[in-house]
Amino acid sequence: MTLALLPSQSAIARRGGLHYVxxxxxxxxxxxxTVFATCVGVSVAGALGATLAVALIVGACIAxxxxxILRRHLDRQGVFVEEARREASRLRRLDATGPVRAHQYGxxxxxxxxxxRSDPAEAQRFELQDLLEHFTxxxxxHHRCLDSLxxxxxxxxxxxxxxxxxxxxxxxxxxxxxxxxRIVRLADELDxxxxxxxxxxxxxxxxxxxxxxxxxxxxxxxxxxxxxxxLAKLSA
Numbered sequence: 001m002t003l004a005l006l007p008s009q010s011a012i013a014r015r016g017g018l019h020y021v022x023x024x025x026x027x028x029x030x031x032x033x034t035v036f037a038t039c040v041g042v043s044v045a046g047a048l049g050a051t052l053a054v055a056l057i058v059g060a061c062i063a064x065x066x067x068x069i070l071r072r073h074l075d076r077q078g079v080f081v082e083e084a085r086r087e088a089s090r091l092r093r094l095d096a097t098g099p100v101r102a103h104q105y106g107x108x109x110x111x112x113x114x115x116x117r118s119d120p121a122e123a124q125r126f127e128l129q130d131l132l133e134h135f136t137x138x139x140x141x142h143h144r145c146l147d148s149l150x151x152x153x154x155x156x157x158x159x160x161x162x163x164x165x166x167x168x169x170x171x172x173x174x175x176x177x178x179x180x181x182r183i184v185r186l187a188d189e190l191d192x193x194x195x196x197x198x199x200x201x202x203x204x205x206x207x208x209x210x211x212x213x214x215x216x217x218x219x220x221x222x223x224x225x226x227x228x229x230x231l232a233k234l235s236a
Contacts, residue, residue: 033057086129090136097143101190105135108194111201119204126200135193142186145179152176 034057041049087109094102112132116123123129152172 030057083129086133090132093136093140097139101139101143104190104194105132105139108132108135108197111197115201115204122200122204128197128200131193131197135190138186138189138193142183142190145183145186148179149176149183152179 034054037053037057038050041051041053043049045052090105091102094105109132112123112128115128152175
């Protein structure tokens with residue numbers, strides 16, 4: 001998990017001990033240990049042994065939550081679970097938009113993950129995860145607008161005497177035209193998001209020019225000039 005996905009210090013500071021206790025007790029390690037200890041307790045001392053075993057495991061988990069290393073582990077685990085939940089929600093919504101948009105999102109997500117690995121600060125500065133969420137919302141809206149056009153395919157003509165029907169048809173045509181304009185705008189927004197993510201990937205991939213490079217070369221050239229000048233004086 002990248003540093004860009006880690007919770008902020010203020011969010012961590014607001015978490016109380018109960019948060020870590022719940023996380024430790026619900027962790028797979030604690031659950032598996034509790035089940036194993038319960039089976040051992042039942043086989044040794046029956047229901048009383050099982051109760052004591054569970055109490056000991058839960059007490060040990062509560063005591064361990066006081067250590068910073070365990071809290072950091074639970075924070076990372078919580079971030080991973082939250083990110084996985086958000087990613088699943090995006091993929092579920094994009095599934096209805098078709099394979100083209102889903103593939104485009106997959107490419108952008110891979111670029112964002114690469115940026116997060118290379119430069120977490122840059123990824124957090126431009127809020128690339130939120131940009132992926134924005135892409136998902138726009139893609140879903142674009143697909144819904146395309147679906148809306150299906151209902152406008154049967155717009156026909158009304159006789160001059162059918163005044164009420166002609167008024168309704170005019171409204172349908174106006175709505176269809178507005179929907180076409182919206183589709184173009186949404187498609188342009190999707191392409192702009194694509195280009196922006198690629199631009200961020202380009203910026204991260206290209207290292208910043210170190211101003212010390214020219215200085216190092218100039219210093220060595222100056223030293224060569226000084227050596228040549230000293231040799232010229234000695235040979236004169």
